[in-house]
Amino acid sequence: xxxxxxxxxxxxxxxSYRWNMPGFPEDVIGMGTADLDYxxxxxxxxxxxxxxxxxxxxxxxxxxxxxxxxxxxYHRFYDLDIDPAKVWNxxxxxxxxxxxxNCFSAPGDYVIMQTPxxxxxxxxxxxxxxxxxxxEMILKDGHYELDLADFExxxxxxxxxxxxxxxxxxxxxxxxxEAELNxxxxxxxxxxxxxxxxxxxxxxxxxxxxxxxxxxLPAARPVSVQIVSLSKGFNxxxxxxxxxxxxxxxxxxxxxxxxGTYSFGYATNSFALAAVTSILAGEADEWxxxxxxxxxxxxxMLMEYVQEKKLPLQVITPEASFMAWIDCRASGLNTDDLDGxxxxxxxxxxxxxxxxxxxxxxxxxxxxxxTHAVMREALDxxxxxxx
Numbered sequence: 001x002x003x004x005x006x007x008x009x010x011x012x013x014x015x016s017y018r019w020n021m022p023g024f025p026e027d028v029i030g031m032g033t034a035d036l037d038y039x040x041x042x043x044x045x046x047x048x049x050x051x052x053x054x055x056x057x058x059x060x061x062x063x064x065x066x067x068x069x070x071x072x073x074y075h076r077f078y079d080l081d082i083d084p085a086k087v088w089n090x091x092x093x094x095x096x097x098x099x100x101x102n103c104f105s106a107p108g109d110y111v112i113m114q115t116p117x118x119x120x121x122x123x124x125x126x127x128x129x130x131x132x133x134x135x136e137m138i139l140k141d142g143h144y145e146l147d148l149a150d151f152e153x154x155x156x157x158x159x160x161x162x163x164x165x166x167x168x169x170x171x172x173x174x175x176x177x178e179a180e181l182n183x184x185x186x187x188x189x190x191x192x193x194x195x196x197x198x199x200x201x202x203x204x205x206x207x208x209x210x211x212x213x214x215x216x217l218p219a220a221r222p223v224s225v226q227i228v229s230l231s232k233g234f235n236x237x238x239x240x241x242x243x244x245x246x247x248x249x250x251x252x253x254x255x256x257x258x259x260g261t262y263s264f265g266y267a268t269n270s271f272a273l274a275a276v277t278s279i280l281a282g283e284a285d286e287w288x289x290x291x292x293x294x295x296x297x298x299x300x301m302l303m304e305y306v307q308e309k310k311l312p313l314q315v316i317t318p319e320a321s322f323m324a325w326i327d328c329r330a331s332g333l334n335t336d337d338l339d340g341x342x343x344x345x346x347x348x349x350x351x352x353x354x355x356x357x358x359x360x361x362x363x364x365x366x367x368x369x370x371t372h373a374v375m376r377e378a379l380d381x382x383x384x385x386x387x
Contacts, residue, residue: 003287005294006371008037018367024349029370029378031350032339034170034201034323036235036369038291041284044236047274060270062089069280070243076282080216082245086252090264091240091272093200094124096227099262100244101128101162103254104194104225110158112151112193116325116353116360118170121198125164133158136359137172139327142316144172146180152187162194168201168211171325171356171365173318175209178217185220194251195224200242201321203233204292206299209319213245221247225255230279232321233288241272295322298368298375305379311386322369325353329362331386338364346381 011019011030019030067084074080090096105111107129113121115134125132135151137144154160165184168175176184188195197214205211214224226245231237246252259265278284299317302324306313314327333341339352342364353363368375 001290001294003041003290005038005291006373008039008371011037018349021349025343025347027347028343029346029348029374029381031348031367031370031378032365033351034232034321034367035237036291036322037371037374038235038294038369040235041279041287043278043283043287044234044275047278048271051270051274057270059266060268060273062265062268062273063277065281066273066277069277069282072282073280074213076285078211078213078216080213082215086246088244088246088255088259088265089268090242090244090259090262091269093198093227093229093231093242094120096242096244097121097164097196097198098124098128099258100194100196100225100227100255101125101130101164103258104196104251105130105162109161111162111164112154112158112160113164114146114166114169115358116171116356116363118166119355119357121164121166122357130162131158133160134357134359137169137174139316142314144169144174144316146176146184148183148187151184152191155187155191155193160191160193162196163188165195165197165214166201167197167199167214168205168320170201170321171323171351171353171360171363172316173320173323173325175205175211175319178212181212181214181217182219185214185217185223189219189223193223195220197224197226199226199228201232202228203230203288204295204322205320206292206296206318211320215245215247223248225251230276233291234279234284236272236275236279239269239272239275241269241276294372295369298322298370298372299324301372301375302366302368302379305383309383309386311383313382322367324366324368326364326366327362328353328364333385335362338362342382342385345385346378348378348381 018033202211351365353360
Protein backbone atom coordinates (compact mmCIF):
# COMPACT_ATOMS: atom_id res chain seq x y z
CA UNK A 1 0.00 0.00 0.00
CA UNK A 2 1.09 3.56 -0.71
CA UNK A 3 -0.51 4.96 2.45
CA UNK A 4 -0.01 4.07 6.10
CA UNK A 5 -2.91 2.61 8.05
CA UNK A 6 -1.07 0.33 10.49
CA UNK A 7 0.18 3.16 12.69
CA UNK A 8 -1.97 5.97 14.11
CA UNK A 9 -1.97 8.58 16.81
CA UNK A 10 -2.91 7.48 20.31
CA UNK A 11 -6.39 8.94 20.24
CA UNK A 12 -6.70 8.64 24.01
CA UNK A 13 -4.73 11.88 24.13
CA UNK A 14 -6.31 14.06 21.42
CA UNK A 15 -9.76 14.62 22.94
CA SER A 16 -11.38 11.89 20.84
CA TYR A 17 -15.02 11.18 21.67
CA ARG A 18 -14.45 7.55 20.74
CA TRP A 19 -11.30 6.95 22.77
CA ASN A 20 -11.36 9.39 25.66
CA MET A 21 -14.61 9.99 27.51
CA PRO A 22 -14.90 10.53 31.28
CA GLY A 23 -14.77 7.23 33.14
CA PHE A 24 -13.07 5.24 30.39
CA PRO A 25 -10.35 2.85 31.65
CA GLU A 26 -6.77 3.58 30.56
CA ASP A 27 -6.64 0.54 28.27
CA VAL A 28 -10.01 1.17 26.59
CA ILE A 29 -10.43 0.35 22.91
CA GLY A 30 -12.69 2.94 21.30
CA MET A 31 -15.10 1.30 18.84
CA GLY A 32 -18.14 3.55 19.08
CA THR A 33 -18.48 6.92 17.32
CA ALA A 34 -18.26 6.74 13.51
CA ASP A 35 -14.87 8.21 12.66
CA LEU A 36 -11.62 6.60 11.49
CA ASP A 37 -8.34 6.29 13.39
CA TYR A 38 -6.15 6.79 10.34
CA UNK A 39 -4.11 9.77 9.23
CA UNK A 40 -5.87 11.59 6.42
CA UNK A 41 -4.76 11.73 2.79
CA UNK A 42 -1.59 13.87 2.39
CA UNK A 43 -3.34 16.26 0.00
CA UNK A 44 -5.37 17.55 2.93
CA UNK A 45 -2.28 18.66 4.84
CA UNK A 46 -1.11 20.60 1.80
CA UNK A 47 -4.51 22.16 1.16
CA UNK A 48 -4.85 23.26 4.79
CA UNK A 49 -1.27 24.50 5.02
CA UNK A 50 -1.95 26.97 2.22
CA UNK A 51 -4.85 28.45 4.17
CA UNK A 52 -2.95 28.49 7.48
CA UNK A 53 0.06 30.22 5.96
CA UNK A 54 -2.18 33.07 4.78
CA UNK A 55 -3.29 33.47 8.42
CA UNK A 56 -6.29 35.44 7.25
CA UNK A 57 -9.76 34.01 7.75
CA UNK A 58 -12.03 36.42 5.95
CA UNK A 59 -15.32 35.53 4.28
CA UNK A 60 -14.51 33.22 1.38
CA UNK A 61 -16.40 32.70 -1.85
CA UNK A 62 -16.77 29.32 -3.42
CA UNK A 63 -14.18 29.31 -6.17
CA UNK A 64 -14.57 28.07 -9.71
CA UNK A 65 -12.15 25.30 -8.74
CA UNK A 66 -14.61 24.21 -6.04
CA UNK A 67 -17.57 24.22 -8.45
CA UNK A 68 -15.59 22.32 -11.07
CA UNK A 69 -14.48 19.79 -8.45
CA UNK A 70 -18.06 19.15 -7.30
CA UNK A 71 -19.17 18.53 -10.88
CA UNK A 72 -16.15 16.33 -11.60
CA UNK A 73 -16.64 14.29 -8.43
CA TYR A 74 -20.21 13.29 -9.27
CA HIS A 75 -19.26 12.47 -12.84
CA ARG A 76 -16.18 10.49 -11.75
CA PHE A 77 -17.85 8.48 -8.98
CA TYR A 78 -21.40 8.08 -10.26
CA ASP A 79 -21.47 9.15 -13.92
CA LEU A 80 -23.98 11.75 -12.78
CA ASP A 81 -24.14 15.19 -14.36
CA ILE A 82 -25.01 17.85 -11.81
CA ASP A 83 -25.26 21.61 -12.01
CA PRO A 84 -22.98 23.22 -9.36
CA ALA A 85 -25.46 26.11 -9.18
CA LYS A 86 -27.89 23.63 -7.60
CA VAL A 87 -25.47 22.67 -4.81
CA TRP A 88 -25.39 24.29 -1.36
CA ASN A 89 -23.33 23.61 1.73
CA UNK A 90 -24.31 23.29 5.39
CA UNK A 91 -21.74 22.66 8.16
CA UNK A 92 -23.52 19.50 9.36
CA UNK A 93 -25.36 16.64 7.69
CA UNK A 94 -27.90 16.46 10.52
CA UNK A 95 -28.24 20.26 10.29
CA UNK A 96 -28.91 19.90 6.57
CA UNK A 97 -31.62 17.34 7.32
CA UNK A 98 -33.18 19.74 9.82
CA UNK A 99 -33.22 22.54 7.24
CA UNK A 100 -34.80 20.21 4.68
CA UNK A 101 -37.51 19.25 7.18
CA ASN A 102 -38.21 22.94 7.74
CA CYS A 103 -38.57 23.45 3.98
CA PHE A 104 -40.52 20.39 2.92
CA SER A 105 -42.76 19.56 5.85
CA ALA A 106 -44.79 21.49 8.42
CA PRO A 107 -44.91 21.37 12.22
CA GLY A 108 -47.07 18.46 13.31
CA ASP A 109 -46.42 16.48 10.11
CA TYR A 110 -45.34 12.86 10.14
CA VAL A 111 -41.91 11.82 8.79
CA ILE A 112 -41.07 8.19 8.02
CA MET A 113 -37.70 6.52 8.46
CA GLN A 114 -36.40 2.94 8.44
CA THR A 115 -35.40 1.37 11.76
CA PRO A 116 -33.08 0.34 13.39
CA UNK A 117 -32.10 3.96 12.93
CA UNK A 118 -29.48 6.59 13.74
CA UNK A 119 -30.61 8.20 17.00
CA UNK A 120 -29.64 11.83 16.23
CA UNK A 121 -31.92 11.81 13.17
CA UNK A 122 -34.87 10.87 15.38
CA UNK A 123 -34.01 13.80 17.67
CA UNK A 124 -33.71 16.00 14.58
CA UNK A 125 -37.24 15.14 13.47
CA UNK A 126 -38.69 15.61 16.94
CA UNK A 127 -36.75 18.84 17.46
CA UNK A 128 -38.29 20.20 14.27
CA UNK A 129 -41.76 19.67 15.77
CA UNK A 130 -42.53 16.72 13.50
CA UNK A 131 -43.63 13.20 14.45
CA UNK A 132 -41.66 10.11 13.51
CA UNK A 133 -43.14 6.97 11.94
CA UNK A 134 -40.80 3.97 11.92
CA UNK A 135 -40.69 1.43 9.10
CA GLU A 136 -38.94 -1.59 10.61
CA MET A 137 -36.57 -3.46 8.33
CA ILE A 138 -36.83 -7.25 8.19
CA LEU A 139 -33.83 -9.34 9.29
CA LYS A 140 -33.87 -12.56 7.30
CA ASP A 141 -30.99 -15.04 7.10
CA GLY A 142 -28.49 -12.44 8.30
CA HIS A 143 -29.61 -9.82 5.79
CA TYR A 144 -31.89 -6.81 6.21
CA GLU A 145 -34.71 -6.30 3.71
CA LEU A 146 -37.10 -3.40 3.27
CA ASP A 147 -40.74 -3.90 4.23
CA LEU A 148 -42.27 -1.94 1.36
CA ALA A 149 -45.86 -2.87 2.19
CA ASP A 150 -45.49 -1.51 5.73
CA PHE A 151 -43.73 1.56 4.30
CA GLU A 152 -46.65 2.50 2.06
CA UNK A 153 -49.34 1.52 4.55
CA UNK A 154 -47.84 3.82 7.19
CA UNK A 155 -47.43 6.65 4.70
CA UNK A 156 -51.14 6.44 3.94
CA UNK A 157 -52.24 5.93 7.54
CA UNK A 158 -50.28 8.88 8.94
CA UNK A 159 -50.43 11.11 5.85
CA UNK A 160 -46.64 11.27 5.84
CA UNK A 161 -45.14 14.28 4.05
CA UNK A 162 -41.42 13.43 4.14
CA UNK A 163 -39.33 10.26 3.96
CA UNK A 164 -35.96 10.49 5.69
CA UNK A 165 -33.89 7.96 3.76
CA UNK A 166 -30.49 6.92 5.08
CA UNK A 167 -28.56 5.18 2.28
CA UNK A 168 -26.27 3.41 2.93
CA UNK A 169 -28.37 2.62 5.96
CA UNK A 170 -27.05 3.32 9.43
CA UNK A 171 -26.63 1.17 11.52
CA UNK A 172 -27.27 -1.94 9.38
CA UNK A 173 -24.75 -1.12 6.62
CA UNK A 174 -27.25 -1.88 3.83
CA UNK A 175 -26.70 -0.33 0.40
CA UNK A 176 -30.10 -0.02 -1.23
CA UNK A 177 -30.29 -1.55 -4.70
CA GLU A 178 -31.60 0.25 -7.76
CA ALA A 179 -34.76 -1.87 -7.59
CA GLU A 180 -35.30 -0.91 -3.95
CA LEU A 181 -34.69 2.77 -4.63
CA ASN A 182 -37.10 2.72 -7.55
CA UNK A 183 -39.76 1.02 -5.43
CA UNK A 184 -39.33 3.53 -2.59
CA UNK A 185 -39.45 6.40 -5.08
CA UNK A 186 -42.62 5.12 -6.74
CA UNK A 187 -44.36 4.95 -3.37
CA UNK A 188 -43.24 8.46 -2.45
CA UNK A 189 -44.28 9.95 -5.79
CA UNK A 190 -47.64 8.20 -5.61
CA UNK A 191 -48.29 9.61 -2.14
CA UNK A 192 -46.79 13.11 -2.55
CA UNK A 193 -43.93 12.45 -0.14
CA UNK A 194 -40.64 14.37 -0.32
CA UNK A 195 -37.49 12.24 -0.11
CA UNK A 196 -34.71 13.65 2.10
CA UNK A 197 -31.75 11.37 1.39
CA UNK A 198 -28.86 11.28 3.89
CA UNK A 199 -25.97 9.66 2.01
CA UNK A 200 -23.14 10.37 4.44
CA UNK A 201 -21.91 6.74 4.52
CA UNK A 202 -21.79 6.37 0.72
CA UNK A 203 -18.06 6.64 0.02
CA UNK A 204 -16.82 3.38 1.56
CA UNK A 205 -18.61 0.55 -0.23
CA UNK A 206 -17.48 -3.09 -0.46
CA UNK A 207 -17.37 -5.72 -3.18
CA UNK A 208 -19.96 -5.54 -5.92
CA UNK A 209 -22.24 -3.19 -4.00
CA UNK A 210 -22.72 0.20 -5.61
CA UNK A 211 -24.14 3.34 -4.07
CA UNK A 212 -26.66 5.17 -6.23
CA UNK A 213 -27.30 8.81 -5.28
CA UNK A 214 -31.02 9.48 -5.13
CA UNK A 215 -30.73 12.13 -7.86
CA UNK A 216 -29.35 9.50 -10.22
CA LEU A 217 -32.90 8.09 -10.47
CA PRO A 218 -34.90 10.17 -12.99
CA ALA A 219 -38.19 9.54 -11.18
CA ALA A 220 -36.72 10.75 -7.88
CA ARG A 221 -35.27 14.02 -9.11
CA PRO A 222 -38.52 16.05 -8.86
CA VAL A 223 -39.17 15.00 -5.23
CA SER A 224 -35.74 14.64 -3.63
CA VAL A 225 -33.13 16.43 -1.55
CA GLN A 226 -29.73 14.74 -1.63
CA ILE A 227 -27.37 15.30 1.32
CA VAL A 228 -23.80 14.03 1.60
CA SER A 229 -20.56 14.97 3.26
CA LEU A 230 -17.03 13.65 2.79
CA SER A 231 -16.51 13.15 6.52
CA LYS A 232 -17.06 9.39 6.81
CA GLY A 233 -15.03 8.53 3.72
CA PHE A 234 -12.07 10.83 4.28
CA ASN A 235 -12.09 11.29 8.07
CA UNK A 236 -12.70 15.04 8.12
CA UNK A 237 -15.33 15.16 10.85
CA UNK A 238 -13.62 18.24 12.33
CA UNK A 239 -13.93 20.02 8.97
CA UNK A 240 -17.71 19.76 8.52
CA UNK A 241 -19.06 20.58 5.07
CA UNK A 242 -22.26 18.87 3.90
CA UNK A 243 -23.30 19.14 0.26
CA UNK A 244 -27.02 19.59 -0.47
CA UNK A 245 -28.27 18.95 -4.01
CA UNK A 246 -31.78 19.72 -5.30
CA UNK A 247 -33.04 19.58 -8.88
CA UNK A 248 -36.69 20.64 -8.75
CA UNK A 249 -36.95 24.45 -9.30
CA UNK A 250 -39.92 24.85 -6.95
CA UNK A 251 -38.12 22.94 -4.21
CA UNK A 252 -35.02 25.04 -4.83
CA UNK A 253 -37.07 28.19 -4.24
CA UNK A 254 -38.30 26.88 -0.88
CA UNK A 255 -34.79 25.78 0.07
CA UNK A 256 -33.14 29.08 -0.84
CA UNK A 257 -35.60 31.05 1.29
CA UNK A 258 -34.89 28.90 4.35
CA UNK A 259 -31.18 28.47 3.69
CA GLY A 260 -30.61 32.21 3.33
CA THR A 261 -31.76 32.88 6.88
CA TYR A 262 -28.73 30.98 8.22
CA SER A 263 -26.06 32.62 6.02
CA PHE A 264 -24.24 29.31 5.60
CA GLY A 265 -23.18 30.13 2.06
CA TYR A 266 -21.58 33.37 3.22
CA ALA A 267 -19.82 32.14 6.35
CA THR A 268 -18.08 29.08 4.90
CA ASN A 269 -15.14 27.62 6.84
CA SER A 270 -12.03 28.32 4.76
CA PHE A 271 -10.24 25.16 5.94
CA ALA A 272 -13.23 22.96 5.15
CA LEU A 273 -13.57 24.58 1.73
CA ALA A 274 -9.90 23.92 0.91
CA ALA A 275 -10.07 20.31 2.13
CA VAL A 276 -13.28 19.51 0.29
CA THR A 277 -12.04 21.06 -2.95
CA SER A 278 -8.89 18.92 -2.79
CA ILE A 279 -10.86 15.72 -2.21
CA LEU A 280 -13.57 16.41 -4.79
CA ALA A 281 -10.91 17.16 -7.40
CA GLY A 282 -9.62 13.59 -7.04
CA GLU A 283 -6.42 14.13 -5.08
CA ALA A 284 -7.46 11.58 -2.43
CA ASP A 285 -9.11 8.94 -4.64
CA GLU A 286 -6.28 6.43 -4.29
CA TRP A 287 -6.18 6.98 -0.52
CA UNK A 288 -9.90 6.12 -0.37
CA UNK A 289 -9.38 2.94 -2.40
CA UNK A 290 -6.59 1.79 -0.10
CA UNK A 291 -8.52 2.74 3.02
CA UNK A 292 -11.54 0.75 1.82
CA UNK A 293 -9.33 -2.28 1.14
CA UNK A 294 -7.78 -2.01 4.61
CA UNK A 295 -11.22 -1.78 6.22
CA UNK A 296 -12.36 -4.81 4.21
CA UNK A 297 -9.51 -6.78 5.79
CA UNK A 298 -10.70 -5.76 9.26
CA UNK A 299 -14.24 -6.75 8.35
CA UNK A 300 -13.02 -10.14 7.15
CA MET A 301 -11.00 -10.58 10.34
CA LEU A 302 -14.11 -9.92 12.41
CA MET A 303 -16.34 -12.28 10.43
CA GLU A 304 -13.78 -15.11 10.44
CA TYR A 305 -12.99 -14.75 14.14
CA VAL A 306 -16.64 -14.97 15.17
CA GLN A 307 -17.12 -18.04 12.97
CA GLU A 308 -13.89 -19.84 13.94
CA LYS A 309 -14.36 -19.28 17.68
CA LYS A 310 -18.07 -20.16 17.42
CA LEU A 311 -19.01 -17.04 19.34
CA PRO A 312 -22.74 -16.60 20.10
CA LEU A 313 -22.84 -13.52 17.89
CA GLN A 314 -24.14 -12.87 14.38
CA VAL A 315 -22.36 -10.19 12.40
CA ILE A 316 -24.59 -8.59 9.77
CA THR A 317 -22.15 -8.25 6.87
CA PRO A 318 -21.64 -4.52 6.21
CA GLU A 319 -22.10 -3.54 2.59
CA ALA A 320 -20.77 -0.04 3.26
CA SER A 321 -19.07 2.14 5.88
CA PHE A 322 -17.03 0.72 8.78
CA MET A 323 -19.65 0.01 11.44
CA ALA A 324 -20.49 -3.63 12.13
CA TRP A 325 -24.05 -4.35 13.29
CA ILE A 326 -23.85 -7.44 15.51
CA ASP A 327 -26.73 -9.52 16.89
CA CYS A 328 -26.01 -10.46 20.52
CA ARG A 329 -29.44 -11.84 21.40
CA ALA A 330 -28.14 -15.45 21.68
CA SER A 331 -25.09 -14.44 23.73
CA GLY A 332 -26.60 -14.48 27.22
CA LEU A 333 -25.45 -10.90 27.76
CA ASN A 334 -27.75 -8.33 29.33
CA THR A 335 -29.52 -6.77 26.34
CA ASP A 336 -30.58 -3.83 28.51
CA ASP A 337 -26.93 -2.86 29.00
CA LEU A 338 -24.81 -4.26 26.20
CA ASP A 339 -22.47 -1.28 26.08
CA GLY A 340 -21.92 -1.71 29.82
CA UNK A 341 -21.26 -5.44 29.39
CA UNK A 342 -18.57 -4.90 26.75
CA UNK A 343 -16.99 -2.06 28.72
CA UNK A 344 -16.91 -4.01 31.98
CA UNK A 345 -15.79 -7.35 30.56
CA UNK A 346 -13.58 -6.29 27.64
CA UNK A 347 -12.83 -2.58 28.17
CA UNK A 348 -14.30 -1.91 24.73
CA UNK A 349 -16.44 1.19 24.16
CA UNK A 350 -19.14 0.69 21.53
CA UNK A 351 -22.73 1.65 20.72
CA UNK A 352 -25.65 -0.18 22.31
CA UNK A 353 -28.23 -1.22 19.76
CA UNK A 354 -31.12 0.00 21.87
CA UNK A 355 -29.90 3.54 21.14
CA UNK A 356 -30.97 2.80 17.56
CA UNK A 357 -34.57 2.11 18.55
CA UNK A 358 -36.39 -0.94 19.89
CA UNK A 359 -35.55 -2.76 16.64
CA UNK A 360 -31.91 -2.50 17.72
CA UNK A 361 -32.32 -3.99 21.19
CA UNK A 362 -29.96 -6.95 21.57
CA UNK A 363 -27.52 -5.60 18.97
CA UNK A 364 -24.30 -3.60 19.14
CA UNK A 365 -22.73 -1.24 16.61
CA UNK A 366 -18.95 -1.67 16.49
CA UNK A 367 -16.51 0.61 14.66
CA UNK A 368 -13.71 -1.36 13.01
CA UNK A 369 -11.84 1.63 11.51
CA UNK A 370 -8.82 0.79 13.64
CA THR A 371 -5.41 -0.71 12.90
CA HIS A 372 -5.13 -4.44 12.30
CA ALA A 373 -3.27 -4.78 15.59
CA VAL A 374 -6.04 -3.03 17.53
CA MET A 375 -8.64 -5.13 15.72
CA ARG A 376 -6.89 -8.35 16.76
CA GLU A 377 -6.66 -7.16 20.38
CA ALA A 378 -10.35 -6.23 20.40
CA LEU A 379 -11.35 -9.62 18.98
CA ASP A 380 -9.26 -11.46 21.58
CA UNK A 381 -10.97 -9.46 24.33
CA UNK A 382 -14.41 -10.25 22.90
CA UNK A 383 -13.49 -13.91 22.58
CA UNK A 384 -12.41 -13.99 26.24
CA UNK A 385 -15.91 -12.79 27.25
CA UNK A 386 -17.33 -16.16 26.16
CA UNK A 387 -14.71 -18.55 27.51
